[in-house]
Amino acid sequence: MSLVLDIFTIVAVSAGAFFFLAGTVGLLRFPDTLTRLHALTKADNLGLGLVVMGLLPQAEQPFAVIKLIAIWLFALLAGATVGQLMARAARRERPTP
Amino acid sequence: MRTISVRAAMARGAGFLGFWLLLIGPNPADLVAGLCAAAAATWTSLRLLPPGDGRLRYAALARLALRFGQESIMGGADVARRALSVRLPLRPGFIVYPVRLPPGPACNTFGALTSVLPGTLPAGVDDHGALLYHCLDVEQPVAVQLAIDEGLLIRALGGTHDDT
Numbered sequence: 362m363s364l365v366l367d368i369f370t371i372v373a374v375s376a377g378a379f380f381f382l383a384g385t386v387g388l389l390r391f392p393d394t395l396t397r398l399h400a401l402t403k404a405d406n407l408g409l410g411l412v413v414m415g416l417l418p419q420a421e422q423p424f425a426v427i428k429l430i431a432i433w434l435f436a437l438l439a440g441a442t443v444g445q446l447m448a449r450a451a452r453r454e455r456p457t458p
Numbered sequence: 459m460r461t462i463s464v465r466a467a468m469a470r471g472a473g474f475l476g477f478w479l480l481l482i483g484p485n486p487a488d489l490v491a492g493l494c495a496a497a498a499a500t501w502t503s504l505r506l507l508p509p510g511d512g513r514l515r516y517a518a519l520a521r522l523a524l525r526f527g528q529e530s531i532m533g534g535a536d537v538a539r540r541a542l543s544v545r546l547p548l549r550p551g552f553i554v555y556p557v558r559l560p561p562g563p564a565c566n567t568f569g570a571l572t573s574v575l576p577g578t579l580p581a582g583v584d585d586h587g588a589l590l591y592h593c594l595d596v597e598q599p600v601a602v603q604l605a606i607d608e609g610l611l612i613r614a615l616g617g618t619h620d621d622t
Contacts, residue, residue: 380534387541395592396550399579400537406574407534428480441570448581448592452552 366418373415380408394451402444409436466509467500474499507563518613522571525610529575529603536576540594551596552581555604556588559612565589568611575603 387400413433420426475496482488540547559565561583569580569589577594584590593600 380538383538383541387537390541390546391548393550395579395581396548396594399577399592399594400541402573402579403530403533403537403576404541407530407538410530424480431477431480438570441573444573445569445580445582448579452581452590452592 370415370419373411377408377411377413377415380404380411384408395448398444398448398451402440406437406440409433463504463509467504470503471496471500474503515614515616518610522607522610522614525607526571526574529607533574533576537594547595549593549595549597551593553591553593553596553600554584554588555591555601556586558608561587564611564615568608571611572604572607575600575607578604 381404384400384404387404388397391397391400410433413429416429417426420429475492478492478495482492557565557568559568572578572591573580577598578600579592581590581592591600591604
């Protein structure tokens with residue numbers, strides 16, 4: 362059972378790391394601020410979700426499980442809010458057609 | 459009215475303190491900092507989001523949460539595919555979405571929810587109060603997806619879902 366959980370952790374955390382990598386590649390390759398924001402908000406949201414999901418079976422107490430999920434939700438909320446604010450600021454700099 | 463806001467303040471304060479204890483741990487020596495943080499958070503929350511009489515519908519909220527999860531996965535996978543593709547398939551541009559929700563917390567929630575949708579990023583409002591979305595690919599059926607999300611959110615917040 363513990364082996365299955367360990368394998369689950371390795372797979373989920375690796376998948377999370379892959380999405381962080383993809384988000385970073387997008388940050389470098391995408392042409393402007395707004396498209397780069399897409400790369401960061403979406404890929405990192407999924408990447409962090411997968412890392413947290415992978416770490417859940419390794420938590421020693423139920424308290425740690427709630428804490429991990431709370432951290433993910435907090436990062437999600439912060440990312441969604443700050444992403445919008447930065448998009449607004451970027452649009453003001455370069456008015457819409 | 460006064461008793462309602464006192465009750466709302468107590469409930470929110472207890473929630474914030476609980477969240478703080480969850481993150482920091484129940485150490486008596488740290489509790490003063492936690493109480494100060496919870497008080498500051500409660501004050502801010504009551505100012506920014508005064509207690510209303512809206513009632514949440516949990517079934518619609520659960521459907522919304524499920525859809526949010528699916529969209530997060532699709533949104534992340536979509537952007538990863540585009541970023542790693544050799545051709546870099548992007549057709550960026552703006553679309554205007556005439557939002558039905560009133561401006562304020564409900565509309566902001568909608569913006570935050572839809573920022574995980576595949577290929578869309580809320581980028582403010584235009585002169586007529588419609589939401590502006592920046593899209594990675596303007597040929598995707600973005601407005602249809604946004605309308606489904608908005609309908610679910612309106613129902614979760616206790617409103618009636620009149621059209622679509």
